Amino acid sequence: MNAEIISVGTELLLGQIVNTNAQFLSRELAQIGINVFYHTAVGDNSTRLTQVLANAQKRSNLIIITxxxxxxxxDLTKETVAACFNKNLFRDEKSYEKMSRYFAKISKKMTENNIKQAFVIEGSNVLPNHFGMAPGMAFCYEGCIYMLLPGPPSELMPMFESYGRVFLLDQLENKQYIESRVLRFFGIGESELETKIEDLIDLQTNPTIAPLAVGDGEVTLRLTAKHPSLDQAMEMLDQLEKKIQPRVGEFFFGYNNSSLYEEVFLLLQQKGLTISSAESLTGGAFAKEITNIAGSSAVFNGSIVCYQTEVKRNVLNVPQDVINKHGVVSFECAKYMAENVLEILHTDIGISFTGVAGPSEQEGKRVGTVFVGIAVKDKETKVYPLILSGSRSAIRTRTVKYGYYYLYKYLREK
Structure with missing residues (x-):
């Protein structure tokens, strides 16, 4: 079964709301083995919806309209769909009675436009709406399945989970599961990643491999397996991952929707370690990311944002002779910043960021020159030099991500 999701609403085309319904439905359909090949958005216009529906009928045998x-x-969806198939609308009495009780309860008159919501297309299976007024509906016509769902996600999601999925499972002759696993990588480009697993990509059938550059130095591989048995689909993903990890595992940091920030936080938490940061060009962005995570106070003591040279010297105690000889954008300065913030804020680890984000050179160093220092109690301090490209904002963002990546690698090896 190949599906198309048609999302109706001018507000979607204007960018006023995000189409979370299509994302939710695609994920739910994949889990029961239904391919989603097209997403379409169309405004509140009967003529254009009719055209979109005609196109969908040529290429899909399941069409879900939200x-x-x-x-x-x-609100013209069911009227337009009914007209396309020369079907009438009739009042669903259960929906109408529910609506009547609601308006009686709030002591308000039920107007004609509200009653309109209780009408469904003849021959439909009615999908009850427990969180709103308008019921959904589903029916088959000339070999194609049509499902109409309300637009508000708070109504659509529980309706599909309780009734829509059941209806579709009844229509499927061969039920299959589609399971996906996303592997997340940092510090390797998309082309290099593809090159390292090129033979696996060339030979892919089931499971499949889909590389994707996320941005700011992150790349993902989405592995997808299809099988009538959920356990077998998961086993297929396990076997494929076992082939991939030995080749690119040094750049791997997590699965699915995880982030570098969350992975570092979890490792700090598991190992009972604390961290503090000394931030020049990043301006507190490292601290912002870790404090966005609930419970971060257990692992993060604080940050010293040392944007000016005087702060590096007078607060972080970077020696003046180091500044005179090497500058504040240097290996040496990053080393002192990391070591001293560790001592000042009494943590197990100190991390520092200094560099040139732009728009112009500093101390004769080009834009994108960055040093990330990591100091650990009773360990040799590491300083990582970087040359980054992009806008000022991009350089700052990638600098923070590199800091988290180096921390992740250290904590995984510890």
């Missing part, structure tokens, strides 16, 4: 079931004049 939105446009409400009480206003621009």
């Amino acid at each position: 939105g446009g079931l409400g009480p206003t004049k621009d």
Whole structure:
């Protein structure tokens, strides 16, 4: 079964809301073995919706339409779909009775446009709406399945989970599971990653491998397996990952929706370690990312944002002769910053960031010159030089990510 999701709503095209419904439905359909090949968004216009529906019928045998079931004049979805198939609309009595009870409870008159929500397309299986007024509906016509769902996610999601999925499973002859696993990498480009596993990509059938550059130095591989048995689909993913990890595992940091920030936090938490930061060009961005995570106070003591040279000298105690000889954008300065913030804020680890984010050179060093220092109690301090490209904002963001990446590698090896 090949599906297309049509999202109705001018607000989607204007960028006023994010289409979380399509994301949710794609994920849910994949789990029961239904391929989603197309997402389409169309405004609240009957003519354009008819055209979109005609295109979908040529290439899909499951068409799910979201939105446009409400009480206003621009809610035209079920009227348009019914007209396409010369079907009538009839009042679903259960939905109407539920609506009547609601308006009686709040002591308000039920207007005609509200009653409109209780109407469904003839021959439909009605999908009850426990969190709103308009019911959904599903029906088969000339070999294609049509499902109409309300637009608000708070109504659509529970409706699909309770009724839509059950309806579709009843239509499937061969039920299959589609399971995906996302492997996340940092510090390797998309082309280099592909090169290292090129033979696996060339030979892929089931499972499949899909590389994707996320941005700011991150790359992912999405592995997808399809099988009637969920356990077997997971085993297929395990076997494929075992082939990939020995080749590119040094750049791997997590699965699915995890982030470098969360992975470092979890490792600090597991190992009972604390960290502090000394930040020049990043301006506190390292601290911002870790404090966005609930419970970070257990591992993060604080940050010294040392944007000016005087702060590096007077607060972080970077020696004046080091500044005179090497400058504040240097290996030596980064080393002192990391070591001294560790002592000042009484933590197990200190991390420092100094460099040139732009727009112009500093101390004769080009834009994108960065030094990341990591000091650990009773260990030799490491300083990592970087040459980064991009805008000022991109350099700062990637600098922070490199800091977290170096921390991740250290903590994994510890």
